[in-house]
Amino acid sequence: MKIYTGTISMKDLKLKSSGTYYARQKQLFVLVVIIVSVLPLLIISWTASHYYKKSWLEKTSAELAGLVDSRKEIIDLFLDNQENMLFSFVKLYSVDHLSDQKNLEKLFLAMDRSGVMVDLGVIDSKGKHLAYTGPYQRQLTGKNYSEAAWFIEVMRSGRYISDVFTGYRNEPHFVVAVADPGKTWILRATINSELFNSLLASAGVGPGGDAYIINRAGEFQTPSLLGEKALSAVERTQVTAKDKALVRITDKYIYAAAPINNGDWTLVLKTDINTSLSEFYLARRRDILIILFASLIILVVSTLIVRSMVNKIEDADKKRMALNNRMLQVEKMALVGRLAASVAHEINNPLQIITNQAGWVDELLEEEDQGLLKNIDEYRDSIKKIRENVKRAGVITRRLLGFSRANDFEKTETDINHLIEETAALLANEASAHRITFRYFLEQGLTRVVTDASQLQQVFLNILDNAIDAIGQDGTISITTRINGNQLVAEFKDTGPGLSPDAIKKLFDPFYTTKEIGKGTGLGLSISFSIMQRLGGDIKAENGKEGGSVFTVMLPMQ
Amino acid sequence: MKAHNENSRSDANLMASCSVLIVDDEKDFVHTLLKRLKRRGLECEGVFTGEEAIETVKSRQFNIVLLDMKLPGRDGNSTLVEIKKIQPDAEVIILTGHASADDGIAGMKNGAMDYLMKPVEFESLLEMLLKAVRKTDCSHSLPVRDKGEK
Numbered sequence: 001m002k003i004y005t006g007t008i009s010m011k012d013l014k015l016k017s018s019g020t021y022y023a024r025q026k027q028l029f030v031l032v033v034i035i036v037s038v039l040p041l042l043i044i045s046w047t048a049s050h051y052y053k054k055s056w057l058e059k060t061s062a063e064l065a066g067l068v069d070s071r072k073e074i075i076d077l078f079l080d081n082q083e084n085m086l087f088s089f090v091k092l093y094s095v096d097h098l099s100d101q102k103n104l105e106k107l108f109l110a111m112d113r114s115g116v117m118v119d120l121g122v123i124d125s126k127g128k129h130l131a132y133t134g135p136y137q138r139q140l141t142g143k144n145y146s147e148a149a150w151f152i153e154v155m156r157s158g159r160y161i162s163d164v165f166t167g168y169r170n171e172p173h174f175v176v177a178v179a180d181p182g183k184t185w186i187l188r189a190t191i192n193s194e195l196f197n198s199l200l201a202s203a204g205v206g207p208g209g210d211a212y213i214i215n216r217a218g219e220f221q222t223p224s225l226l227g228e229k230a231l232s233a234v235e236r237t238q239v240t241a242k243d244k245a246l247v248r249i250t251d252k253y254i255y256a257a258a259p260i261n262n263g264d265w266t267l268v269l270k271t272d273i274n275t276s277l278s279e280f281y282l283a284r285r286r287d288i289l290i291i292l293f294a295s296l297i298i299l300v301v302s303t304l305i306v307r308s309m310v311n312k313i314e315d316a317d318k319k320r321m322a323l324n325n326r327m328l329q330v331e332k333m334a335l336v337g338r339l340a341a342s343v344a345h346e347i348n349n350p351l352q353i354i355t356n357q358a359g360w361v362d363e364l365l366e367e368e369d370q371g372l373l374k375n376i377d378e379y380r381d382s383i384k385k386i387r388e389n390v391k392r393a394g395v396i397t398r399r400l401l402g403f404s405r406a407n408d409f410e411k412t413e414t415d416i417n418h419l420i421e422e423t424a425a426l427l428a429n430e431a432s433a434h435r436i437t438f439r440y441f442l443e444q445g446l447t448r449v450v451t452d453a454s455q456l457q458q459v460f461l462n463i464l465d466n467a468i469d470a471i472g473q474d475g476t477i478s479i480t481t482r483i484n485g486n487q488l489v490a491e492f493k494d495t496g497p498g499l500s501p502d503a504i505k506k507l508f509d510p511f512y513t514t515k516e517i518g519k520g521t522g523l524g525l526s527i528s529f530s531i532m533q534r535l536g537g538d539i540k541a542e543n544g545k546e547g548g549s550v551f552t553v554m555l556p557m558q
Numbered sequence: 559m560k561a562h563n564e565n566s567r568s569d570a571n572l573m574a575s576c577s578v579l580i581v582d583d584e585k586d587f588v589h590t591l592l593k594r595l596k597r598r599g600l601e602c603e604g605v606f607t608g609e610e611a612i613e614t615v616k617s618r619q620f621n622i623v624l625l626d627m628k629l630p631g632r633d634g635n636s637t638l639v640e641i642k643k644i645q646p647d648a649e650v651i652i653l654t655g656h657a658s659a660d661d662g663i664a665g666m667k668n669g670a671m672d673y674l675m676k677p678v679e680f681e682s683l684l685e686m687l688l689k690a691v692r693k694t695d696c697s698h699s700l701p702v703r704d705k706g707e708k
Contacts, residue, residue: 071630344656348676353584355677355678355679355680356594357678360594361591363594363597394676
């Protein structure tokens, strides 16, 4: 029997540790669901956003490069035109002709149709303003430029385009000047730099972008669209385009720069990445929110589903395990039955001999001289005890046979309520001696069940007998009958101390008893168990919610 | 009961005129039981197998047969059937070590008078024998029947 007890407790151990096992399964499932559902979502979102940004940067860089090229061409062409025009005048007219204020004005009027040229002046090789036409006649007439950097440059190389400077006019402008081939005089024109400004303002560098021209020293030649006063050192290194156009991408900006005016100036177009992508970022934030929300829903739904699934599995496992334990108990009982049948005979014969021999000795003692036997009373007492204990052993072997009784039940239509009352009546004297009362909650109108009444009565008797023993003194035994599905259920609830965990496990094992030695055989409940199995029903024991123990007998109604 | 009109005769007298055959493979039991029954005036004999029992009832008339159900060789039931064929008037009391009434009931279906379950107190055994004695008429010595005589 020990082998079986061991197996049961191992199963119980499994059940005990199963709590953490199922919790771990739940976590694992939820984790897997998150990985397979949320992770791809995040990956798709990240790659989509990454590639969108990358392609936008490439496209914008290319556009900016194209833009800087076209603007460079226009500006270079414009500068060339101004220079060439002045050069053709120098060749066409003599210094004397243009030194005449009227002639100069005539020429200025003839060519200044576009409004680009602000003024025109003729300067001799000493730097003296010979003639001037334009809006600043008053300020400039008679000025001497011999010390001006541009004048020195023109006298040296024959041509000059100045940086933008304020000069005497207190207004930003730049100068285009050419000398005659003999460098005896200079024709000088001031160009309105507003043209560049409007050319750059219309460059379309996007919000937060900038477009400007800087000189070799990095000074603004046109105002920054953003109103910057000076170029930062960092930005200057980004936009240094020595001899050809370039595109640079930094964290915040895309720069496109091209050298103009023979490399003296650099045209810079700058696009602010973050501002330009602000809508994209907004959309991306919205996407992230949507993904987070979707992930949250997935998380919640998957957790709920997994929990419900694992709970169902856990329930099923528990039921299966309980069933396995039941099956084990049934098998155990069958084995006990077979064992009992063969053992009973082998034990009963020696018992018969023992009691017979003891009786024989007793009989012979009668004939002895009583006076000579000083221990006669001890002999008699000993013989009596031998015979009593043989009887006791005989009772056990007879009860053991309860397991192996064949299925030759005498099935009759039985009124369970009546049977219960009848059984309780058998114990009424004993119960009242211990001040124990029976309370009945019997469902009326129960259909009669076809079963073996005497065997069933044996089961009820065992349960009630145990209940009385458990209570000891003063208490109640409540008996309830009801129909549950196609089963008839009889419940016996006592106000005793209840069952220990050990007792619940071993209650139906043969020879398990909590009673004193000699008081109980430990067979009653295990026999009841096999009786219920053979009747197609079941019996179980548990502790009541309000204390005491509850024995439930279930019978099929057919 | 045949003995009803003979109430004046004591049980001991009744028993004294009866013969009992004990069939059990437990020799210690048989020997002691023989001694104890003989002291009470019963005429008895013991055998240890079914075959021996059949041989014995063929040669001698017994009023009562005490028959164990589990015997080596021929079992108690078939021995019972055979004994009943040879001596239909002999009262057979089944002794069973199986601790269940099943064997006894099976024996009674085959003509046994009653059964006793081992371990049985000597007093109960005597009582059962007395019951059998009262049932059977030991005063008439019955002739032994041959097998074919039915």
